[in-house]
Amino acid sequence: MLLLWFAVVEFLGNVPLLQKLPSSSLRKIAEVVVLKRYGKGDFVVREDQTWDGCYFILEGEAQVCEPAEEENRSEFLLKQYDYFGHGISGHVHSADIVAMTELACLVLPRDHCRLLQTNSIWQSDTAVEKCSLVERILQLDPLELNIFRGITLPDAPKFGKVFGGQFVGQALAAASKTVDFLKIVHSLHSYFLLVGDIDIPIIYQVHRIRDGNNFATRRVDAVQKGNIIFMLFASFQKEQPGFDHQESTMPSVPDPDTLLSLEELRERRITDPHLPRSYRNKVAAANFVPWPIEIRFCDPNNSTNQTTSPPRLRYWFRAKGTLSDDQALHRCVVAFASDLIFAGVSLNPHRRKGLRSAALSLDHAMWFHRPLRADDWLLFVTVSPTAHETRGFVTGEMFNRKGELVVSLTQECLLREARPPKPSVTSKL
Numbered sequence: 331m332l333l334l335w336f337a338v339v340e341f342l343g344n345v346p347l348l349q350k351l352p353s354s355s356l357r358k359i360a361e362v363v364v365l366k367r368y369g370k371g372d373f374v375v376r377e378d379q380t381w382d383g384c385y386f387i388l389e390g391e392a393q394v395c396e397p398a399e400e401e402n403r404s405e406f407l408l409k410q411y412d413y414f415g416h417g418i419s420g421h422v423h424s425a426d427i428v429a430m431t432e433l434a435c436l437v438l439p440r441d442h443c444r445l446l447q448t449n450s451i452w453q454s455d456t457a458v459e460k461c462s463l464v465e466r467i468l469q470l471d472p473l474e475l476n477i478f479r480g481i482t483l484p485d486a487p488k489f490g491k492v493f494g495g496q497f498v499g500q501a502l503a504a505a506s507k508t509v510d511f512l513k514i515v516h517s518l519h520s521y522f523l524l525v526g527d528i529d530i531p532i533i534y535q536v537h538r539i540r541d542g543n544n545f546a547t548r549r550v551d552a553v554q555k556g557n558i559i560f561m562l563f564a565s566f567q568k569e570q571p572g573f574d575h576q577e578s579t580m581p582s583v584p585d586p587d588t589l590l591s592l593e594e595l596r597e598r599r600i601t602d603p604h605l606p607r608s609y610r611n612k613v614a615a616a617n618f619v620p621w622p623i624e625i626r627f628c629d630p631n632n633s634t635n636q637t638t639s640p641p642r643l644r645y646w647f648r649a650k651g652t653l654s655d656d657q658a659l660h661r662c663v664v665a666f667a668s669d670l671i672f673a674g675v676s677l678n679p680h681r682r683k684g685l686r687s688a689a690l691s692l693d694h695a696m697w698f699h700r701p702l703r704a705d706d707w708l709l710f711v712t713v714s715p716t717a718h719e720t721r722g723f724v725t726g727e728m729f730n731r732k733g734e735l736v737v738s739l740t741q742e743c744l745l746r747e748a749r750p751p752k753p754s755v756t757s758k759l
């Protein structure tokens with residue numbers, strides 16, 4: 331039977347052991363696995379044989395029969411997507427494995443079993459500590475089938491609570507690891523249900539809603555202390571040739587290399603005599619932790635968080651450092667970055683001296699139209715068409731340097747004027 335490479339990739343994408351691997355390792359595994367077939371009753375491996383590789387059951391069932399003299403001798407069935415053999419763990423088991431039906435296995439030869447080892451979900455060759463900060467933020471520990479753990483790194487952006495973009499990026503990373511690498515996210519919809527605690531891990535539980543020929547759908551629940559604090563739906567699709575048009579045009583803006591970085595802008599603001607002293611002092615006193623995303627605002631802007639400005643903003647952004655070459659990672663990074671300066675645009679016309687306010691992301695949706703690189707400049711053009719009562723609405727378009735529309739986004743956010751803190755109750759005694 332000729333097994334197409336695409337079918338092998340799809341199959342491997344459903345093997346639980348492999349969901350922790352970077353797509354580059356899975357690509358190599360798909361190239362070197364060998365198909366082996368067995369008739370009913372055939373021995374796949376005898377207890378005294380050494381394993382010649384790692385076996386993945388493609389079709390049929392096999393029985394594991396532990397040696398007769400072993401105490402608590404057990405027999406159990408292995409079925410599609412189960413695996414056994416060399417390279418899975420440090421332990422050596424001796425057991426007969428017998429085909430109970432016609433059986434087909436994909437075998438990863440022993441010489442290639444090192445492909446099963448990895449310390450990062452995004453790449454196998456580089457130690458996690460050497461990766462860029464945003465790639466480390468989007469690093470997850472696979473705990474169980476469909477369950478991942480993410481943490482808030484000390485140097486990650488956080489605003490007294492888990493940053494919304496961290497939820498979107500990490501949840502999308504978890505969903506992506508449960509889909510074969512030929513299917514790439516094309517849309518996501520998410521809700522921020524409760525504020526996240528930066529001091530404890532976040533558990534991401536992925537629900538495999540549907541796997542079709544071309545599309546796959548996932549739901550991810552982010553959990554802390556037993557509560558679902560964030561939910562994401564994501565849809566993935568295989569690349570398919572089709573129609574192409576673009577009505578949106580990239581606005582004419584200065585080249586990012588001619589614009590000030592956030593760090594330079596901050597320095598300018600601290601020393602700019604045209605800005606109110608109170609604002610300059612506030613900027614200087616604020617604890618400035620550099621973000622893992624570089625930002626360059628396109629338009630000269632002297633407005634502050636104490637003055638009104640139009641509900642629109644245009645800026646270039648890119649990940650700091652070089653990212654692993656995995657399109658799934660690049661989309662997670664863009665998802666992460668997209669929540670940094672988005673909701674706040676709907677507050678711009680309402681800012682005034684003395685206003686203490688906050689914009690809190692309520693939901694976030696994205697459509698990825700074309701392949702992109704998050705470590706090259708992308709232009710984010712944002713506008714807030716409306717705000718009413720306590721909710722602001724923002725939309726955005728992202729273009730690459732060639733002017734191609736790569737992502738469209740929408741978000742609704744909670745805009746609240748901060749209430750003065752309640753007076754503390756003091757004892758009258």
Ligand SMILES: CCCCCC/C=C\CCCCCCCC(=O)SCCNC(=O)CCNC(=O)[C@H](O)C(C)(C)COP(=O)(O)OP(=O)(O)OC[C@H]1O[C@@H](n2cnc3c(N)ncnc32)[C@H](O)[C@@H]1OP(=O)(O)O
Nearest residue numbers: 493494495522523524525526595670690691746747748749
């Ligand atoms: C040089 C220039 C550089 C500029 C660079 C830009 C600089 C900074 C950019 C920073 C960008 C940061 C962007 C960050 C975006 C985010 O990450 S937001 C985080 C993600 N979103 C969330 O975490 C939201 C999670 N969801 C919720 O918390 C809840 O769902 C909800 C609060 C939205 C709704 O829950 P509900 O229970 O219905 O809430 P309420 O009862 O309405 O309110 C909750 C508590 O708030 C109190 N409250 C109500 N009104 C006010 C008010 N006006 N002021 C203060 N507090 C208020 C309310 O009493 C409740 O308190 P208690 O729970 O009763 O104590």
